[in-house]
Amino acid sequence: MPYSLERHGPDRVVGPGFHEQVYELVKRVPSGKVTTYGDLAAALGLRSVARHVGFALAALPEDRAEVPWHRVINGRGRLSSRGGGAQSTRQRQRLVAEGIAVSPHGRVVDFAELRFDLTS
DNA sequence: CGGCTGACGACCT
DNA sequence: GAGGTCGCCAGCC
Numbered sequence: 001m002p003y004s005l006e007r008h009g010p011d012r013v014v015g016p017g018f019h020e021q022v023y024e025l026v027k028r029v030p031s032g033k034v035t036t037y038g039d040l041a042a043a044l045g046l047r048s049v050a051r052h053v054g055f056a057l058a059a060l061p062e063d064r065a066e067v068p069w070h071r072v073i074n075g076r077g078r079l080s081s082r083g084g085g086a087q088s089t090r091q092r093q094r095l096v097a098e099g100i101a102v103s104p105h106g107r108v109v110d111f112a113e114l115r116f117d118l119t120s
Numbered sequence: 121c122g123g124c125t126g127a128c129g130a131c132c133t
Numbered sequence: 134g135a136g137g138t139c140g141c142c143a144g145c146c
Contacts, residue, residue: 017143046141048142051141051142051143052142056143
């Protein structure tokens, strides 16, 4: 079973604990820059919770527009959002709108240089 | 308390 | 590059 709002409704995942910490961290990523699930996890002090960072973003409600979730990609510099393809397309368009080039394969061009240092 | 599920990552073939 | 395996652990039944 994939993620569903039925089980992980906004009022259940937003607010307490982990998810909210992830959102606060993502909000620090400036326009034109990107970060990774692993970096966010490391910034939270738990390298191993990268998967949960992804899960937290998957559970991000539509009304949390202040959280730039589209700037979060995986450690290999690729877009990995699911949301049934449409979400991935939206992420791509938002990145391009910020001046970030994305290859046909979904890889962020010059990923290493656009990668935002969360610890700075 | 036990089991399940992953927007991941490191590593291997 | 393209697949597969395994470890990780918070939040939800």
